[in-house]
Amino acid sequence: MFSISICLVGFFCLLIFSLTLFVFSLNFLLMDLTLIIEWELLSLNSNSLVMSMLLDWMSLMFMSFVLFISSMVIFYSKEYMEGDLNINRFIMLVLMFVFSMMLLIISPNLISILLGWDGLGLVSYCLVIYYQNVKSYNAGMITALMNRIGDVMLLLAIAWMLNFGSWNYIYYMDFMKNDFYMQIISILVMLAAMTKSAQIPFSSWLPAAMAAPTPVSALVHSSTLVTAGVYLLIRFSVVLSELVHMYMLFIGVLTMFMAGLGANFEFDLKKIIALSTLSQLGLMMSILAMGSYKFAFFHLLTHAMFKALLFMCAGCMIHNLSDTQDIRLMGNLMVHMPLTCMSMNISNLALCGMPFLAGFYSKDLILEQVSMSNLNMLMYMLFFLSTGLTVCYSFRLCYYSITGDFNFFTLHSLNDSGWVMLKGMLMMLFFVIFSGSSLSWLIFPTPCMICLPLMMKLMTLMVSLVGGWLGYEISKFSISWVSKSLLFYNYGFFMGFMWFLPNISTFFINYFPLMLSYQLFKNFDQGWNEYFGGQGIYEKLMKNSMSFQFFQNNNMKIFLILMVIWVMFLFILCII
Known part of the structure; x- marks a missing residue:
């Protein structure tokens, strides 16, 4: 009963917030307003810790859309996750996910952006491994590690922003856009956005993240995790140089083409939709690279x-x-x-x-x-x-x-009875x-x-x-020559395998090192090293100690036998 109530409370709260923010966004859009709110959390001598919020029509509208979709997803989860004993934990994770996205959307400051960015990465890991099995754990690990690259890029951008004396990037964009440091920051932000929005060569985590429950997939692939990179680039679109634009366009178009091609040879329903998300992200990236940030938004x-x-x-x-x-x-x-x-x-x-x-x-x-x-x-x-x-x-x-x-x-019971x-x-x-x-x-x-x-x-x-x-x-004509000629691709060698991207980004990181470590373990640790190392020395010492023990236990007999042998030896020598 409690789980149903938490679903409904979450749904109504998010829906009301969504509608309120949408009304505000319309007001800001019509009046062309931008509001920066600064809240001083802590002041110590001359140092002050300030939380900044950027409210304009874009952030408010995006927040209202995220909250609306989240409210629908939570309402939908009430029935979809009905048999789950830990539905409260699931709803809490989804709410934490949405909160991280909110933090990212309203931040004009790279530090608070990193908090939201990292929050998305960590909570997405918890949601991907929600069904606790080996496949989910692997998918979660790929997702977390691939997004970690983006986090590192953002941390480097924060380090470079020390050159400006503040992390509020919004203040420096217009008049510092030709500055060398700002160009480096823009390249780092672009790389971070590429990992979050799964552009080539960081694409392999997106279909893998389908191990998450379907309501989470609906949330992740529509308005939260994968769109965070595009949104960040929309904010930074002023400072992106011509070279960065060219690179982004090339990568975006390639991602779009690769995902479209891969989806035509896939048979997993959720993976087809995931690859379609990847294709649309490529489209957003490429139009953003052409300078039309409003179209991308x-x-x-x-x-x-x-x-x-x-x-x-x-x-x-x-x-x-x-x-x-x-x-x-x-x-x-x-x-x-x-x-x-x-x-x-x-x-x-x-x-x-x-x-x-x-x-x-x-x-x-x-x-x-x-x-x-x-x-x-x-x-x-x-x-x-x-x-x-x-x-x-x-x-x-x-x-x-x-x-x-x-x-x-x-024998089946297919129907549309799931009214919720x-x-x-x-x-x-x-x-x-x-x-x-x-x-x-x-x-x-x-x-x-x-x-x-x-x-x-x-x-x-x-x-x-x-x-x-x-x-x-x-x-x-799925049994005709067209399909048979595509068997090579259907079995995932090239198209269905995303142009061998998992080999570069996933298998390269875990499969090959694991195989190498296995060979080393087998041939070195349990092979020559074993023979000349621990076990070999142990066996040698055991044999020697057994010999010595034998001599010690039978020393009188051995002494007499040796004396007899010695006398016989002397006798033979005398005869000769």
């Missing part, structure tokens, strides 16, 4: 909505299918779970950029901006190819789970449909001037249609 908010809903629907399906995540065992679920499938279809279409849903307003705007910029041909083609791949894996996912043939047990989960999903659905248009009117009060030829204007639509058709056709 807009896509961050719309993506948070439909991605949270997508994970909620996936959780509902996994719950109903007795914890099965393989999409090949699903199929024809629209007959058994119509409301869940409707929500999943709409969020999938929003992800693809279907006109007038949330994803369309941000994604289409970004792609048209890319078409207007002076990018080289490779980047431009990769942008649109990645968009096509997004639609391709979305339609593949729809075919395998929602339509297609039903491949689960003949459905209420949370349907409330999210409302925002997936309407948040894109309303946010575009709020954030961009004057329309963006986009002037393109007809063919380039229609290119986004054409790429999406071709991608969707390909995804459906490849899935439909």
Whole structure:
């Protein structure tokens, strides 16, 4: 009973805070206000310890979105985690996670950003290992260690900021942006953001973090952990140099392409959605690298909505299918779970950029901006190819789970009876449909001037249609030559294995050293070292001591025998 009450209290508190902050953010946006609040915690002689808070339309709006999604996730968890004995601990961890994100969002100070940043890393480790098994522990360790690299980069940035005499970076951005020290700080912050937002070569932790419970995945992949890096870069976008922008663009586009390609060869439902998050993060990074931080922020908010809903629907399906995540065992679920499938279809279409849903307003705007910029041909083609791949894996996912043939047990109890989960999903659905248009009117009060030829204007639509058709056709003829020719990839050698990134970042860190240590242990510790070391010396001493003991125990007999032998020896010598 207590667990249900803590879920409901958490839900209502977060929802009320969310709505309040949204109203404040609208006020700040319309009035163009920025508020910096400083609270002196401690003053000792000339030293003062001050907690700073930066409140502007961006931080308030992002906080309201994070709190809204968190409230829905906690409400959804009430039924999803119903059988769990430690649901109170789970809800507390989620609230700590949200609090860490709040701290990161409102901080104009690198020290308090580090507190939120580290809080996210530590609580995410606790949430990833929540189901206590070997797979979860491994995934948690990869997540924690990969994020630790980002923490170190942030600590180095804090050390470099000593050159300015204060850690309030917000004060130095405009007039110090060409300073050498500020350039170093921007590079360190970019590296930190790359680890948190799982850009190449730090991508392998994101699909591994799927070991966490599905409500946590909905929270992590929509608005908290992975978006922290993008948000930090949005704040630091003023000081990023041309070189850093170029590098970020290259890495972002590559991540987007790699994740889109990998998702087309994956059969784990949650991993497909995780790779789709990775693809969208690549899109945010690359448009941010092109200087359009408002577009990146807009896509961050719309993506948070439909991605949270997508994970909620996936959780509902996994719950109903007795914890099965393989999409090949699903199929024809629209007959058994119509409301869940409707929500999943709409969020999938929003992800693809279907006109007038949330994803369309941000994604289409970004792609048209890319078409207007002076990018080289490779980047431009990769942008649109990645968009096509997004639609391709979305339609593949729809075919395998929602339509297609039903491949689960003949005796089953699939239904839409989880009313608490459905209420949370349907409330999210409302925002997936309407948040894109309303946010575009709020954030961009004057329309963006986009002037393109007809063919380039229609290119986004054409790429999406071709991608969707390909995804459906490849899935439909899953036993045909197309699928058989891709067997090499399906078994995870290249595409499904994220371009061997786990070999570089994960196996390189743990598998190869472990194998080397095993060989050393076998050949050295238990081999030659054993022979010439402890055991060998022990055996030698034992043999010698046994010989000496034998002589000591039988010394009279041995003395007489030796005397007889000596007399015989003398006798033989005399005869000779």
